[in-house]
Amino acid sequence: MNWYAVPQAGSGIRSNSMHAIARVTPGQIERAVQALRAGEPVGFPTETVYGLGADAGNPAALRRVFELKGRPSSHPLIVHLASGEQLAHWARAVPASAQRLAARFWPGPLTLVVPRAAHVLPLVTGGQDTVALRVPAHPVAQQLLAAFGGGLAAPSANRHGRVSPTSAAHVHAEFGEQLRIVLDGGAATLGVESTIVACLEDRVLLLRPGLITRSALQQVVGELVTNAGAEAPRAPGGLRAHYAPRTPVSIVPAGDIDARAAHEAAAGVRVGVLAQQPARARAPQIRWIDAGADAERYAHDLYAHLRTLDASGAELLLVQEVPAGERWDAVRDRLWRAAAAHAAAPALEASH
Numbered sequence: 001m002n003w004y005a006v007p008q009a010g011s012g013i014r015s016n017s018m019h020a021i022a023r024v025t026p027g028q029i030e031r032a033v034q035a036l037r038a039g040e041p042v043g044f045p046t047e048t049v050y051g052l053g054a055d056a057g058n059p060a061a062l063r064r065v066f067e068l069k070g071r072p073s074s075h076p077l078i079v080h081l082a083s084g085e086q087l088a089h090w091a092r093a094v095p096a097s098a099q100r101l102a103a104r105f106w107p108g109p110l111t112l113v114v115p116r117a118a119h120v121l122p123l124v125t126g127g128q129d130t131v132a133l134r135v136p137a138h139p140v141a142q143q144l145l146a147a148f149g150g151g152l153a154a155p156s157a158n159r160h161g162r163v164s165p166t167s168a169a170h171v172h173a174e175f176g177e178q179l180r181i182v183l184d185g186g187a188a189t190l191g192v193e194s195t196i197v198a199c200l201e202d203r204v205l206l207l208r209p210g211l212i213t214r215s216a217l218q219q220v221v222g223e224l225v226t227n228a229g230a231e232a233p234r235a236p237g238g239l240r241a242h243y244a245p246r247t248p249v250s251i252v253p254a255g256d257i258d259a260r261a262a263h264e265a266a267a268g269v270r271v272g273v274l275a276q277q278p279a280r281a282r283a284p285q286i287r288w289i290d291a292g293a294d295a296e297r298y299a300h301d302l303y304a305h306l307r308t309l310d311a312s313g314a315e316l317l318l319v320q321e322v323p324a325g326e327r328w329d330a331v332r333d334r335l336w337r338a339a340a341a342h343a344a345a346p347a348l349e350a351s352h
């Protein structure tokens with residue numbers, strides 16, 4: 001099995017205060033490219049989360065991705081490209097807004113939804129007339145895409161409806177031996193999925209908030225439409241039931257987190273707490289994580305923390321409500337979806 005173990009610090013890891021990027025050898029890239037050419041999906045790092053990549057021009061490879069994920073084949077995939085120069089190959093028309101956003105934010109955590117070129121497979125687009133494109137900045141993704149040459153359709157490398165993976169170990173935990181190759185690029189540097197924007201002829205829609213904020217987008221393209229409603233292209237990531245841990249999640253007003261945790265523990269409930277402050281009291285039934293008050297750090301650690309709490313044996317996850325403000329938009333969006341996934345609302349699509 002070509003499972004690349006997480007390298008130890010000091011052995012080829014470049015790190016700064018927050019993240020470590022593991023180097024992948026040319027031989028590993030070459031083996032991954034061979035697998036992709038043979039129609040086999042490959043796990044790879046991006047700066048947002050890990051992706052499950054497959055040749056976007058190979059229907060059998062794409063079907064394997066849907067199968068592995070357990071994802072309905074009507075859900076469209078993002079095509080990852082080595083550079084913005086490939087935009088015109090995948091888009092039938094490139095609206096001026098898309099040109100400007102690509103020039104400003106690629107490579108980076110932004111996905112652009114544009115009218116698709118005729119050759120783009122319906123398995124990629126979910127049968128829609130648009131295609132989602134992104135040029136990731138992670139050096140390992142860049143190397144893989146440059147060596148592969150074509151587009152890699154890649155959803156997040158998790159089973160459908162589950163928390164996205166931010167490390168190679170997470171990907172392995174999702175798919176085990178069913179996924180032979182996972183390139184290990186260290187912990188994903190950002191930690192939540194890309195901002196998705198649809199560029200239509202006359203307007204720009206924000207489909208999924210990410211770490212590129214609304215105001216950063218507006219500085220480039222002017223007004224954005226948010227609650228696009230029925231006219232919006234389908235973005236199943238927009239379904240409330242996505243991004244969910246197995247354990248039910250409840251969002252608790254910031255000032256109530258200690259009291260609520262104590263209350264549940266007193267009632268004999270084992271609780272996992274994702275807070276932004278240290279615990280005031282300890283109890284054996286409480287597993288408390290202080291994720292801190294910094295939005296970027298919080299996003300970086302969010303999915304790893306949810307996995308840790310999920311695995312802790314907790315029966316209920318309490319999440320301290322995050323502050324207002326657009327720096328928290330992406331995190332707030334994912335947390336509300338995680339909470340909604342377990343709520344008994346008939347409008348929800350079941351997560352698999």
Ligand code: TXA
Nearest residue numbers: 048051076077130132155156193194233234235236237
């Ligand atoms: O950061 C990311 O975007 C990660 C990394 C791996 O690049 N990828 C990711 O992929 O989050 P996925 O499949 O988990 O989420 C992609 C979202 C889905 O909600 C999908 O419906 C939406 O993009 N999407 C794809 N094509 C679309 C289209 N043509 N129109 C509207 N939404 C689209």
Ligand code: MG
Nearest residue numbers: 155156164237
């Ligand atoms: Mg996903």
